[in-house]
Amino acid sequence: MVTGGAGFIGSHVVRLFVNKYPGYLIVNADALTYAGNLENLKDVEQASNYRFERADITDAARIDALFEQYAFDAVIHLAAESHVDRSIIDPLAFVKTNVLGTATLLNSSRKYWAKTESKMEGKRFYHVSTDEVYGSLGEEGFFTEETSYDPRSPYSASKASSDHLVSAWYHTYGLPVVMSNCSNNYGSYHFPEKLIPLMINNIKNNKSLPVYGKGENVRDWLFVEDHARAIDVIFHKGKTGDKYNIGGFNEWTNIDLVHLLCKIMDSKLGRAEGTSAKLITYVTDRPGHDLRYAIDATKLNKELGWEPSLQFEEGLEKTVDWYLQNEDWVKHVTSGDYQHYYEEQYARR
Template identity: 50%
Template sequence: MKLLLTGGCGFIGSAVVRNLLRHTDHVVVNVDKMTYAASEDALEDCLGHHRHILVRADIADADAMRQVFATHDPDAVMHLAAESHVDRSIDGPDDFVRTNVLGTFTLLEAARRHYGGLNEPRKAAFRFHHISTDEVFGALEAGDPPFTETTPYDPRSPYSATKAASDHLVRAWSHTYKLPTIVSNTCNNYGPWQFPEKLIPLITLNALEGRDLPVYGDGSNMRDWLFVEDHAEALVRVVQQGVPGETYAIGGRQPRTNLQVVKAICAHLDRRLPDPAGPRERLIRFVTDRPGHDFRYEIDPSRAETALDWKAPHDFETGLARTIDWYLDNRPWWETLRKARYAGQRLGTMTDGKEKAA
């Protein structure tokens, strides 16, 4: 297939590109606006691959999207491009509405026109796979069952509200226009190449530099964690095997409180690179909770695991060790970001570490 993939230079998107080019024969047309969180470096050896085409364009630009479809004639779409940082959505929601809502609408309309011009065999094979987040379902309390594909929507932040809106648009285009769409919702991703404002890299790098490790509230907020390469593998299976009209809840079965995550990072760094000043847990600082901070997210991935014949290979401890070791081995990448883009910007703010779609 020739896949049009949006947000392919982002954290999750680049993992999907690497998976596709290393493990399939598909051609990837990678459409990315190249915002602050995008990095060509994250494509690694796939950047110059003969089956990879990078198009710098904004998914909210209707003319650009029409041109992309006309030029590259894709067989399927994987839509990962999104603004995804919750704190940023609280400070400035307009970018989130533009990219997540208007951008998804624009892409759907371009895909609908493209789909209408395909012959019947290509129509039967075409898919529009929209990658979303578990935050659209709202928050869980202690003892509540995890989210599933049928959990009602209850978004709480500008970020999750705009992702919920995009999910609804995708399903409406399926029902009204018969565009063969698929939605997948996932939990918090972590792994190599994640931008340093997210929880796991932020805490890792602050701990390496002896900075404070800020934890919202008392650290009891809980998230389900999925290693990004495992998620990429699942997403490829969705676009290849998924049934139009269906939703797939993709999770790692690895719930942890934020404080547990921070302490696990400290413990791994203390083993790998001891700090002469003492154990890094000494750097933990509890800070004022952010507005509307959801208590818990967790996904029950049972249905997706069965449908896709897939289960996340990494447990949290194994994935976290791989992630921290990657940051230790790739200092030039994140040191450049910290100096050039990140100086003076919210280094003391802890976030949830989620970037969907790419």
């Protein structure tokens, strides 16, 4: 079972596993909130080793029933509320899905696997988490697997709580868990509330480009398909009870990144260089805005041999091309339920 398989990272994980492992039955359990779209999986929905089940991870009866129906050997848990700005507006939604939802899944897994003949033998619960649990770095240093947790937004606190729950189920019940904490992802099917797809769409539509504060915050960007490959490697080879950091060693200030996007878009859209950058608007900063995230992914590289495959500028160009060729997808995902929230976010600026 892959939870959140209709989301951004989840859909890339489902696609990779469905195509690479014809012998696995991949069940995508997703609540289809505003950020989950079956449009993201059109290319694999007919595959014989793929099933979709609409399910909310906080609904214990529904999750138990799925375990009875499919007798899952493994869970890859990606379902989460993920947008920091939204967590500031509606923190309880994040506590519900990320904390209660993770506890519900852990508990259903434990109960079901304890009933099987082989108990926990050969089972695996993989929790996908974020580097934001570590808090904010100054100008120096990196997050390693030993860095202590210091979450500062409702989103990161809810993810940190979920990590602690996973660790508790491992120590208390012997649930065979593995966990990873990844840096910022970018690529196709990224919901256009997040920095990169939001900027691409706004540049295309000649809308202002809202840069929070002075644009000096730093993020470490990784191509989403490289994250999915890391999840594949950790799922199959990671040590039970361990955690792995995933990152690109690719740090950018927000303002430099937005300028790079403007440059790429000017050239793709046939605009004179410098045209799109005129849309940049500095807006009120995000409350509690973490200054810098930077991941040290040495453990994953040394122990399991993973490394990013794409250079950032190449990945960014691929991403821009995808958004320019998939305008219908953007229209689709930003209509309906999401429209209200989308407009509200704009009204704040």
